[in-house]
Amino acid sequence: SASQALAGSQLVSRSLESAQQCLFNQDYGTAFVHYLLVLNLAPVLKDFASESFRFTLFKWADELDSLGRIQDLFDCYEQALELFPTDEVIINSMGEHLFRMGFRDEAAGHFHKALKLKPDYPEAKENFYRVANWLVERWHFLMLNDRRRNHKYQQAIQKAVEGGCNTVLDIGTGTGILGMCAKKAGAAEVYACELSKTMYELACEVVTANGMNGRIKILHMKSLEMEVPKDIPKRVSLVVTETVDAGLFGEGIIESLIHAWNHLLLPPQDPSRPPSQAGRVIPAGATVFGMAVQCLEIRRHHRLCVSEIGGLATAAAGELHSPVSCSSEDDSTEPYTTERLSRLPGGYTPLTEPFNALDIDFNNVQELEGLCSREVSRVRLPVTGEGLLDALAVWFQLHLDQQSSLSTGPKEDTCWEQAIYPVQTPHNFPLRPGDELIVEISCRDAYLRLCSVAVARDGREFQLCSALACLGTEQSSGPRDYTMLECAEMALLNNQPYHDSFRRALAKLITNLKDARSVQGPSQGQGLEVMPLTDPPSDPMDPGPDPFYVLDVSEGFSVLSLMAASQGQVKAYSSVEKTQHQAVLRRLARANGVPEEALEFWLNQVEDEQAVLQRPSREKLWSAIILDCVETCGLVRQKLMEKATLARCLLEDGGQIFPERIVLYGMLVESDTLLLESAVQGQEPTLGFNIAPFINQFTVPVHVFLDLSTLQCRHLSDSVELFILDLMNTNTFYGPDSVCFSQVQASASGRVTAVPFWYQIHLNEEISLSTFNQDSHWKQAAVVLHQPLAVREGDWVRLAVTLQKSSISISATKTDRHI
Secondary structure, eight states, X not given: OHHHHHHHHHHHHHHHXXXXXXXXXXXXXXXXXXXXXXXXXXXXXXXXXXXXXXXXXXXXXXXXXXXXXXXXXXXXXXXXXXXXXXXXXXXXXXXXXXXXXXXXXXXXXXXXXXXXXXXXXXXXXXXXXXXXXXXXXXXXXXXXXXXXXXHHHHHHHHHHHHTTOOEEEEESOTTSHHHHHHHHTTOSEEEEEOSOHHXXXXXXXXXXXXXXXXXXXXXXXXXXXXXXXXXXXXXXSEEEEOOOOTTSSTXXXXXXXXXXXXXXXXXXXXXXXXXXXXXXXXXXXXXXXXXXXXXXXXXXXXXXXXXEETTEEOGGGOEEEOSBOSSOOOTTOBSOEEEOXXXXXXXXXXXXXXXXXXXXXXXXXXXXXXXXXXXXXXXEEEBOSOEEOOEEEEEEXXXXXXXXXXXXXXXXXXXXXXXXXXXXXXXXXXXXXXXXEEEEEEOGGGOOEEEXXXXXXXXXXXXXXXXXXXXXXXXXXXXXXXXXXXXXXXXXXXXXXXXXXXXXXXXXXXXXXXXHHHHHOSOSSSSSOOOOTTSOOSSTTOOOSSOEEEEEOOSSSOOHHHHHHXXXXXXXXEXXXXXXXXXXXXXXXXXXXXXXXXXXXXXXXXXXXXXXXXXXXTTOOEEEEEOOOBOXXXXXXXXXXXXXXXXXXXXXXXXXXXXXXXXXXXXXXXXXXXXXXXXXXXXXXXXXXXOHHHHGGGOOSEEEEEOTTTOXXXXXXXXXXEEEEESSOTTOOOOTTEEEEEEEEBSSOEEEEEEEEEEEEESSSSOEEESSSTTOSOOEEEXXXXXXXXXXXXXXXXXXEEEETTEEEXXXXXXXXXX
């Protein structure tokens, strides 16, 4: 009726006024409720109110987040998306909240959806690229491009199905390729399970596109949760899986196969049963191999290799090593890391012949169940090469059936990395031919663990792993006192040129500021009088009454603040957060004569971690602010330029941001490896199945953690300057679409498939560091071109480099001449 319509209209009008008033008063929760009412009653107002509604939602969500009201936060987003189901900004923002809370799978789905709605939306693009690397790891592309591996699996499955295994379960199906092989081979019933929501949805799309929808049943669940007949009608005769990692057992294959044999598979084959009434597994088993190696690249990522860092003696730090350790009982450690030995900078030297570490039969449930209770086995390995023992490298042969196998060895042309068990002894131990290396092998908690325990030489045993020394001839000296740092933090500590460069740059700045103060007399605008230089403090490192303030906001563990404090007349603040790491810096300070009051921990004093960049105190300004500009993976840190703009406002006259500028360099290369790691190359490698268009939605154009020095590629040009980020220049503005153009001449003919890039980090006019040298703790990155560009020697190529937030994109076009 007219009266109801009028009442409704008045309610909408009053609620809209209330929403705007609450918004003005920063009462975002109440404003949000009013906006919901208005837009549900009067959808016609959506266009008019969308900006205000978004703003209210985001402010209220931040408030709920800070209060820990997570369920309320997501309820608000659900209500917002009911009103604006195709609003890419709201969808992307919800993804950001999900990602921060660890729901990466769900976050990626939101970023992907936002990009489908608006393909050039930079925030969603950057978010999606960052999460896609985690979600669909690069090895998925390599594995699907490995035709030899796919063909061997297909042959083994076909043989099994033709031999009578007509009901199949594919555990951890990924894209669904193994399940589709079974269906194509003629299996009557095929089931598949996948835990990742993203991969499950992808597998459903792939199976439908290949005409097998309804013929393969895909379940979004762990195989460990599957039951007969709830999830599959009866036990199956064949399980196919490739839930193995570089260390064989790290993806949980042992647990999932024990469960499968007990709950999902028919009893094992024996002569009394026909194949269709017996169960079997592909792969049938595996043999694990190992080898001791010397490798500087592994060493510098896992233990301290230097006795001084930037002028500071390191002995007092105690034992520092990475979280990768077999001998530690600490749950925060991992038994191994992974590397492709063939691509390690500087290479590696074998110190022993490869040895057989373990055999496992996946078709023997008693063997699988007994694996974790197996006694620790000891092997004595004759040393054949001379060098420092840095690690045990491990790989395996996967026996698909009795005839066919796949090797993940370092000399194979394979998509696999090898498992690396680093040696964590505090001192180098040189091996020589004639020695015997004693290695212990166990399978505690279903992880394969290999530990180098001792070296036998001239009839005596020398302990390597003092945590296990009680097993040997010498008594243990008790538990070691050690501090764990991430692998990248260890490599940073071992990067001497980096610390020496910072030491020189800091010394020059402090000297210049001291000179300026001696000329000016009492400090201007610093609020306190300067101690006259004629009457210095009794301790040259004492900060004194009017010190120079230095702030180090490096990510993770950093000694730069301590290096600054050791300059004298400096009060340095470190952003190191972990108590154990702060204790290491305090020990180093004491041992190097730095007074306790010269080094403080900034995050212990800053109430809001988001507001790290603020004055040292109300009346003081910073003499130097050290910003962490480049991530270890090779990308510019997020929000770097925003931080630099804020940091500039907090500096005293003559103060400096370190570094003052960063120059981006790149070159043209032809690299099939980068193509294979970035996208599935058509249907041929995937056995004719149509998988590429679906998995390639997760292609990320920027490859990170690259070792450019060992990348298989042809250089098609010299290096060229691409972009300059000037952190000290107040007039420099980097908008959302800052584009720089460079031209580079092809030095050889070929197909440009990628542009690798790295940085020259300028601390001041004279001192700079490269992120591309043999001491660097940084890796490099590369932009893989959307379409390869054919060039002839002498051609000019124009590169357009765009920086959106911290995301770099590069496009390449041929140009007629050098401009």
